[in-house]
Amino acid sequence: MAESQRLFAVLAAFDMPERLVEAVRTIRGQGFRKIDAFTPFPVKGLEEALDFRDRRVPAAMLIGGLIGAAGGFLMQVGTNLDYPLRIGGRPLVAVPAFMMITFELLVLGAVLACLAAMFIADRLPRLHHPIFDTDGFDLSADDRFYLAILADEQFDRDEAGKALAALDPQAIIDVLERARS
Incomplete structure (x- = not known):
């Protein structure tokens, strides 16, 4: 069984929760809708910034x-x-x-x-998520805040990378998903 990899998301790492919330607002303002955030603790204002309305x-x-x-x-x-x-x-x-x-x-x-x-x-039990394979993501349990722009059919990697780079993150990481063919 051959394994190929496809882009799952583009991930940006931030050092402060306030910078993450501001980055989410900026990215949503630029028209990106499929985004997610990963934090080591609850961040005030993040739910509103992500426009999370699931009830x-x-x-x-x-x-x-x-x-x-x-x-x-x-x-x-x-x-x-x-x-x-x-x-x-x-x-x-x-x-x-x-x-x-x-x-x-x-x-x-x-x-x-x-x-x-x-x-x-939450689609549990989910034993594996593509973001778990990302280098440095284990630091999200301590002091990193991540913003992910998820890839879909209309996703443009260059546009997402430029939008994230404008936010001055600590790192921009491509998250690859293993697809079995």
Whole structure:
């Protein structure tokens, strides 16, 4: 099986988080839309600069929580109607008595839905990413901030390289992706 390599992204390394956020704003202003950033810790303002609007995880949590709460409540109602115990004049469907289990299953449903949505949205488990092969990328765990312009059908390597060079990064790196043929 022969291995060939194709360009996955052009990566620029920065030393300060503020420079990364400014670089993202500049690159987006120049019309690049397929960009990503890699940082060792959360950077304030980066989400807005990247124009990140993916709200699938909170929506999944809401739906999971509602399903969990409804399931917990209906489970208790069904159990009390199937096996009625008339004790002390309490009604069979005693809503205040059902709230503890309903709340616990609401939390459980929201957490499980959150985990599932995060795994799906992040395409996990992903054991390898082309950027992991980049020289020096392991420093992103310490003190480097990376901006990647991802390659697509309309990608021009020279234009992306010039745009990144104008930002005065510490390094500009071509990220190659191994494609099996």
